[in-house]
Amino acid sequence: MARESVKARERKRQKLVAKYAxxxxxxxxxxxxxxxxxxxxxxxxxxxxxxxxxxxxxxxYMRRFGISRVVFRELASQGKIPGVKKASW
Structure with a gap:
C-alpha cells in the first residue's frame, strides 16, 4: 500500500491538470x-x-476498472465486480 503522501501528491497533480488543461x-x-x-x-x-x-x-494498474490487479482479483473472487467471474474450462 502506498504512503498517504504519495497518494495525496497524485491527487494534487490531477487537480492541477484539470485546472490548467x-x-x-x-x-x-x-x-x-x-x-x-x-x-x-x-x-x-x-x-x-x-x-x-x-x-x-x-x-x-487496470485502466478499465481503475484498480490494481491484486485488488481486482480480491474483489472479483468476492463477487463485488459485476459481470466478472473466475474462469474455468
Whole structure:
C-alpha cells in the first residue's frame, strides 16, 4: 500500500491538470511556449501516473476498472465486480 503522501501528491497533480488543461491547449495552439513554460510543471498531464484507487499501487494498474490487479482479483473472487467471474474450462 502506498504512503498517504504519495497518494495525496497524485491527487494534487490531477487537480492541477484539470485546472490548467484549457489554458495549456490554448497556449499550445498559439505557439506561446514562453507562457507555457511559466505554468506549474505539475499541471502537465504527462506527469500523472496511474495508481490504484484503493491502495495507491502504481504497478499492475487496470485502466478499465481503475484498480490494481491484486485488488481486482480480491474483489472479483468476492463477487463485488459485476459481470466478472473466475474462469474455468
Amino acid at each position: 484549457a489554458k495549456r491547449e490554448e497556449l499550445k495552439a498559439n505557439g506561446d511556449y514562453a507562457a507555457l513554460d511559466k505554468l506549474p510543471k505539475n499541471s502537465s498531464k504527462v506527469r500523472l501516473h496511474n495508481r490504484c484507487l484503493l491502495t495507491g499501487r502504481p504497478k499492475g
